[in-house]
Amino acid sequence: MRTRFLTIVGWLALALAMAPALAADLPARGYAKAPAKAAAYDWSGFYLGLNGGAALSRECLTVNSVAGKSVLPNSEGCHQATGGLAGGQIGYRWQSASFVFGIEGQGDWAKLTGSNASQTALIPYGNQTKVDALGLLTGQAGYAWSNILAYAKGGAAITDNKYASAFTGNGLVFNQASDTRWGGTVGTGIEIGLAPNWSVTAEYDHLFMGKASLNFPQSSVAVPRSDTIGQAVDMGTVRMNYRFGGPVIPKY
Numbered sequence: 001m002r003t004r005f006l007t008i009v010g011w012l013a014l015a016l017a018m019a020p021a022l023a024a025d026l027p028a029r030g031y032a033k034a035p036a037k038a039a040a041y042d043w044s045g046f047y048l049g050l051n052g053g054a055a056l057s058r059e060c061l062t063v064n065s066v067a068g069k070s071v072l073p074n075s076e077g078c079h080q081a082t083g084g085l086a087g088g089q090i091g092y093r094w095q096s097a098s099f100v101f102g103i104e105g106q107g108d109w110a111k112l113t114g115s116n117a118s119q120t121a122l123i124p125y126g127n128q129t130k131v132d133a134l135g136l137l138t139g140q141a142g143y144a145w146s147n148i149l150a151y152a153k154g155g156a157a158i159t160d161n162k163y164a165s166a167f168t169g170n171g172l173v174f175n176q177a178s179d180t181r182w183g184g185t186v187g188t189g190i191e192i193g194l195a196p197n198w199s200v201t202a203e204y205d206h207l208f209m210g211k212a213s214l215n216f217p218q219s220s221v222a223v224p225r226s227d228t229i230g231q232a233v234d235m236g237t238v239r240m241n242y243r244f245g246g247p248v249i250p251k252y
Contacts, residue, residue: 041147041193044095046244052086053237057112057159059129060230063120064213067223074120076227081114081129089239093140100149102140110134117168124168133160134233136185136205147193157185157207159233163214175216175225183209197243207233
């Protein structure tokens, strides 16, 4: 037993003595570069795009004067002018980590129409509205999950409107007026980045257009009158953008 124990100890000692020499003969371990992390989608840069959708403009009219004489404010009722719209947008975005900020201008041709029977008429007539165009100038703030961006926006809005009054029986238009008014807007959207620089968006905006006083001039069959018209617009659009610049930023 003692002889076997001494033999094992001898072999262990010999192995320990030879270990440094064997290690010296092994090839040096090469440096391995850390694998790159998944590329992050980059939302920064200029972009240009097209949009299309639908909108609803709520119009409420109140008579203030007839034939140049003031009257007690008398509501003529409200109606909704609805229809489609199409146009484009241009903007610029900055990205810091997952936060995205930007500015944007948008313009749309529109065909929103609607009418209601006047509640003040002695001879029945209806008030008609046509919204021809809308525009937005907004700032944006959002949060990105790689190629998915959720954002809110707010700023100024403009609408181009035409108003008319027509007799109910024969449809004859006897009063007309138009205005271009400024207001405010807030909105929100979800944008998905596509390969490589394209993105598609679903967006909703509400326009606070306030109230404006319009003069309907005298015609051959009607005296002049002045109305206060309140307006608020809800619009939903689908947008396609092309962003200029590289779509990704590799990070290690």
